[in-house]
Amino acid sequence: MTSRHPIKALWRRLTPAPTPSHSRLSRDPSIKQRTSNTGKLMLSVAVLLSACTGITDLSARPQDPVDRRYKIEEVRFAGGPGVTLAGELTMPQTGGPFQAIVLISGSGPQDRDEALAGHRPFLVLSDHLTRAGFAVLRYDDRGFAESTGTFETANLYDFADDAAGAYRYLQSRPEIDNAAIGYIGHSEGAYIAPVAARQTDPAFMVFLAGAARPLFPDVIATQSADLMRAQGADEATIDAAVTQFHAGSSILKQQAPLSEIRDDLDNYLTSQGMGRRDRREVLDQFATRWGVSHANYDSRAELRSLSNPVLALLGEKDLQVSAKEEAPAMRASLRHPGSEVQVIAGANHLFQPSQTGLPSEYSDIETTISIDVLNRISTWISAL
Structure with missing residues (x-):
């Protein structure tokens, strides 16, 4: 995936209907196994959702204005x-x-x-x-x-x-x-x-x-947990994914050149069992100027400073x-x-x-x- 451009095919691939594998994963005591199976889903679902959703057929909707008299x-x-x-x-x-x-x-x-x-x-x-x-x-x-x-x-x-x-x-x-x-x-x-x-x-x-x-890790982690829960994922799988987001966000917060941040995040995702292609998608989304700026943005302080x-x-x-x-x-x-x-x-x-x-x-x-x-x-x- 390049940047944060939505892709419908990716959406279909990343949001499968709940399957019996969820219950099997919940009985698996290996955290590494859970993160390996959920890492690609979790981090890539956040990529897609942070970009809202893709442009689809734009046929007329009931609220589309017809007579714009202004x-x-x-x-x-x-x-x-x-x-x-x-x-x-x-x-x-x-x-x-x-x-x-x-x-x-x-x-x-x-x-x-x-x-x-x-x-x-x-x-x-x-x-x-x-x-x-x-x-x-x-x-x-x-x-x-x-x-x-x-x-x-x-x-x-x-x-x-x-x-x-x-x-x-x-x-x-x-x-x-x-x-x-x-x-x-x-x-x-x-x-x-x-x-x-x-x-x-x-x-x-x-x-x-x-x-x-903050978007990282709070909003993205909650977003992905809520989506997975709505699709029937078990809590152990969700917890493993949230842990990944917190770890990944800590890497993005580092005061280091972007190339080093990208390498560190790549190494972490590799340790979680994520394949090269999927790592590339996540890195292109998060290990960017956009991702680093959000990871270091103090949203609460910004809101407290508003005078309007x-x-x-x-x-x-x-x-x-x-x-x-x-x-x-x-x-x-x-x-x-x-x-x-x-x-x-x-x-x-x-x-x-x-x-x-x-x-x-x-x-x-x-x-x-x-x-x-x-x-x-x-x-x-x-x-x-």
């Missing part, structure tokens, strides 16, 4: 150094200056619509917010679709530079109220927004399925970012008295009404984003 403008603007981002700015037909919002996508290369699993969440969200009276800017990630730059070598801070560039572009527009620009970040976008806020001082932020705890109000929404059934773990951590970290943390009953990582929360369910659900969630977002920002 201003729509194709725009280009400077992101981080040497990067030109392409996107779309939407605004009401009349009025202004407008409150404005920059949308920041989750992990993996995403287009301006954050198209995934047959849905266009950012298109639906921007349509709702523009009809509610806001200006909305969404953009293709660097190195993807119409934006320039390189995605594969970018880290957390590069993506934050891009988001800050989008913010500054809005500041340059006379139709925008410069004192009322904010960020909405989905998934990894909720890590990126606070870093971008260091440069731009947004009026507000909304975190959609964003984590307060935050609305954090989490899905009760989200198996990628656990509401059970993240809601209390988020409440303890946010200091602004206007901040709120809400858990949406029955919602998954995309804020769809969900039965299981499994990523394999995303494309089967016709709803792109719950109407209730859309209304919570626009109502909260309007009240500011």
